[in-house]
Amino acid sequence: MSRGGRWSRYYDAVQARPPRDTLLFALDRFAAEGLPAAPRALDLGCGDGRDTVELLRRGWRTLAMDATPEAIDRLLARPDLPKDPPTAGNLETLVARFEDFQPPPADLINASFCLPFCEAAAFPDVWRRLSAAIRPGGRFAGQLLGPQDDWAQSGVIIHSRADIDRLAAGFEIELLQEVREEGGTPLARTKHWHIFHLVLKSSDKNDN
Numbered sequence: 052m053s054r055g056g057r058w059s060r061y062y063d064a065v066q067a068r069p070p071r072d073t074l075l076f077a078l079d080r081f082a083a084e085g086l087p088a089a090p091r092a093l094d095l096g097c098g099d100g101r102d103t104v105e106l107l108r109r110g111w112r113t114l115a116m117d118a119t120p121e122a123i124d125r126l127l128a129r130p131d132l133p134k135d136p137p138t139a140g141n142l143e144t145l146v147a148r149f150e151d152f153q154p155p156p157a158d159l160i161n162a163s164f165c166l167p168f169c170e171a172a173a174f175p176d177v178w179r180r181l182s183a184a185i186r187p188g189g190r191f192a193g194q195l196l197g198p199q200d201d202w203a204q205s206g207v208i209i210h211s212r213a214d215i216d217r218l219a220a221g222f223e224i225e226l227l228q229e230v231r232e233e234g235g236t237p238l239a240r241t242k243h244w245h246i247f248h249l250v251l252k253s254s255d256k257n258d259n
């Protein structure tokens with residue numbers, strides 16, 4: 052996949068794709084427990100909004116952020132974006148980089164296939180801010196990449212299984228699915244994937 056802000060072809064390739072399974076897993080857990088009052092989500096690296104739309108559809112107040120202005124333009128132009136009040140009023144958007152983002156408190160931080168593109172030196176601080184922003188009983192959902200991923204040499208952030216355990220310290224691991232497989236990218240290239248699919252739950256007492 053091309054990086055450095057050239058995400059247009061990716062957005063073209065994934066348009067109309069369904070929400071990510073990690074998001075659906077987290078949302079189903081919230082639904083089973085009973086939603087928090089006025090549930091608030093952050094959709095990091097939202098891209099063209101495949102996950103944002105699902106959050107809105109399920110009644111979540113959502114801040115969708117992405118460093119690429121085109122992502123937000125595409126999100127706002129989606130035909131399936133709820134247009135009617137009160138749901139339409141539940142969306143805020145922000146063009147910002149993870150590295151500079153001060154996350155507001157949220158019940159769910161969703162980061163589908165985006166955090167590996169953060170600057171490596173900034174990631175520990177970014178993760179600390181994200182963890183601190185998750186409300187008691189809240190969740191993180193998203194993906195990180197492992198050392199066997201073909202992109203490991205290309206500058207994306209790589210996490211070992213031990214790194215994942217360290218990042219998850221203080222959370223309950225509800226989903227940790229490690230996938231190593233040959234597979235396509237949305238741009239139809241074949242590569243070796245090493246993905247950690249994650250859903251983490253913050254303690255109800257917020258001792259993260």
Ligand SMILES: C[S@@+](CC[C@H](N)C(=O)[O-])C[C@H]1O[C@@H](n2cnc3c(N)ncnc32)[C@H](O)[C@@H]1O
Nearest residue numbers: 096097098117118119148149163164165168169
């Ligand atoms: C692979 S796409 C994923 C988009 C969407 N979450 C999905 O699952 O289809 C990664 C997104 O992260 C955004 N991104 C990459 N680096 C970023 C950064 N440092 N800060 C904020 N967003 C970033 C890109 O603009 C892109 O929209």
